[in-house]
Amino acid sequence: MxxxxxxxxxxxxxxxxxxxxxxxxxxxxxxxxxxxxxxxxxxxxxxxxxxxxxxxxxxxxxxxxxxxxxxxxxxxxxxxxxxxxxxxxxxxxxxxxxxxxxxxxxxxxxxxxxxxxxxxxxxxxxxxxxxxxxxxxxxxNPVSLAEPLYLKTTIRSGVAIRHPGTVIIQGDINPGGEIVADGDILIWGSLRGIAHAGAKGNLECYIMALRMQPTQLRIADSVARAPSTTPEIIEPEVAYMTSQGIRLQSALNFTKIHIFDSQSKGWIEKNQGQPIDKN
Missing domain, CATH: 3.30.750 (Transcription Regulator spoIIAA)
Known part of the structure; x- marks a missing residue:
């Protein structure tokens, strides 16, 4: 050959x-x-x-x-x-x-x-x-995002899913599993692997999971890791961009009380007009 x-x-x-x-x-x-x-x-x-x-x-x-x-x-x-x-x-x-x-x-x-x-x-x-x-x-570079990809399965170690739109998964992402999406990533389960939203550079994209324990989080070109300490209350969380980088907070009503600000290149709270940072 x-x-x-x-x-x-x-x-x-x-x-x-x-x-x-x-x-x-x-x-x-x-x-x-x-x-x-x-x-x-x-x-x-x-x-x-x-x-x-x-x-x-x-x-x-x-x-x-x-x-x-x-x-x-x-x-x-x-x-x-x-x-x-x-x-x-x-x-x-x-x-x-x-x-x-x-x-x-x-x-x-x-x-x-x-x-x-x-x-x-x-x-x-x-x-x-x-x-x-x-x-x-x-x-x-695609002109527009593809239709969402919906999967009802667990993503095991060594498996990578890449999609030019939003990915919705009913199941867990195990350590060693990877999701790369040009749109958002929504996980009805535990995220313990790698998730990369807005892979083509879209800072407005976010990552949501019922339980956020990722190996790595990426939005556009920014990279972050989850906190090393386990939160006292386990609840659905969202990872999103702010002017200071990727932040985590409760997913409850996130899109209702936040708006993406193109000038600061991050999500801001509608009332305060300032990027939210989780302590």
Missing amino acids: TSEPNAPLNEPKPNSDPSGSELYSQVHLKRAGKKLLLILPQTETKDPVNEWTQLLQDIKYCLNHHKGTWTAGTDLHLLTQNRLLDNRQLRSVTEALESVEIKLTRVCTSRRQTAVVAATAGYSVEQETIKQNLLSQEHI
């Missing part, structure tokens, strides 16, 4: 969409650094059952054709593009990868339903933007 970055393992047949990214008309396997990318075709036919059967055969053929060009346990990112995958289909792909000793670690998709299926199955998920970054190696 060639050692060049992003070197293809087979000959691609890409087209271009209006955004300038590559669209593949067949199953494509390529290397990106130390990992592999398995890219599924962009479009689906009007006969999804037979189309999927053929697609799975193409995946197996592509993997077996290049078997032996990677070491056992190599990580692979599955780029599904706009394709909708259910649990059964994702399991079929996983089994095909395991048969050639490749480890599926991340699913990259532009479909929220596929992102939910992958996250629930325990895989790291990158929605929308990863395709642009890996295929074209260009940094693209």
Whole structure:
């Protein structure tokens, strides 16, 4: 196998969409650094059952054709593009990868339903933007946020969820788990891992959790850690930006009594007009 970055393992047949990214008309396997990318075709036919059967055969053929060009346990990112995958289909792909000793670690998709299926199955998920970054190696800032991503699952250690909008999770974020969102992060459970809201630089975004015990908090480019002492009263809290940095306080009625002030680049209390700092 060639050692060049992003070197293809087979000959691609890409087209271009209006955004300038590559669209593949067949199953494509390529290397990106130390990992592999398995890219599924962009479009689906009007006969999804037979189309999927053929697609799975193409995946197996592509993997077996290049078997032996990677070491056992190599990580692979599955780029599904706009394709909708259910649990059964994702399991079929996983089994095909395991048969050639490749480890599926991340699913990259532009479909929220596929992102939910992958996250629930325990895989790291990158929605929308990863395709642009890996295929074209260009940094693209979305004009607007995507629809919120709602997940009903626990994010385990080693799992990362990345979404170009708000992320809402009914479940816990365990230590070693990570949520990165261009919008807000709302957790109906305990946050014990890493949460990064406003990842594209939006200082107005905030992080809410029923129990705030994070390894690290990030809003835009600011980084903070939770207090080392446990509060006397456990209650839902919100992490938000002020002119002095990230602050924590009770989430009760936060958006009703606060407003974001673009001049000070932080949230302020409506009545006082001053950034709130939790002692």
